[in-house]
Amino acid sequence: MKALGFAAYSGAGKTTLLEQVIAALRARGQRVSTVKHAHHDVDIDIPGKDSWRHRQAGASEVLLVCDKRLALVREFATEQDLDVHAMLAELRSDVDWVLVEGFKHGDLPKVEIWRQPDPTSGKAAKPLRFPDDPSVVALATDDAAQLPLQPPAHVALLDLNAPEAIVDWMLAHASRFEYQAPQGGTAS
Incomplete structure (x- = not known):
């Protein structure tokens, strides 16, 4: 199975994106499980x-x-x-993908989701995680021009409004996400 996390601050659209990614993966014949951290x-x-x-x-x-x-x-x-690896151990291993929503401090490869807040909301933009989190392998945003910092070359830049393209990217890089449980216990 392949495991990929989706991490963001509340209200960024994690669940909406995951619904679309799950449907797109299923349409391509992939079996999907999810873990949702509440x-x-x-x-x-x-x-x-x-x-x-x-x-x-x-x-x-x-x-x-x-x-x-x-x-x-x-x-x-x-x-x-709870540890994300312990949660993955609870799932069937015969699925193609496990998508993890939350566990943003975990060490699974993850897609960071980032949105610039609506200027009329008066809210400040949330900080980007990828500069301090080596587990971030991609950044999905609705407006790359608004990013306060561009991701380095090893962090893919994805269009948050193009879930089919995100799934294309996931499938093209699927071998990177083959899950291996940590040796000697679990990590958070």
Whole structure:
């Protein structure tokens, strides 16, 4: 499997881009899994349902299963600083691509997404990550002319509004993204 991260500050369009990239990869016959890092409490279980009641009773894991899908809900005894490699280990390895949204401090190769804020918003532009993050392999932006700093030659410049072209780039460089779990444990 190939693994590629997509990292940006909130509101830059990570999820919208990933929806388009997933659809474009699927249209080309690629099997895709995703990992989404959330910075808030997530609960996919419905209060009052049997699986929710199992968790409330103290089950540390509940596997919800039907004929079309399964979902694993795992409770941690204490808050965890989860590692992207541990999350990848939870997935099936027989997919073509795993796209990771978030985990911007992780060491997976990643596409940085950057947008110049609307001038009427009064918000300042967010800093670019690629100068300080050697894991950034590409920069996707909606307006390269507005970048405060141009990426070096080893960081591809991609059009955020051209997801098909981003997928072309991903497929052309697929060998760079073959996932190998770190030796001797995981890294964040």
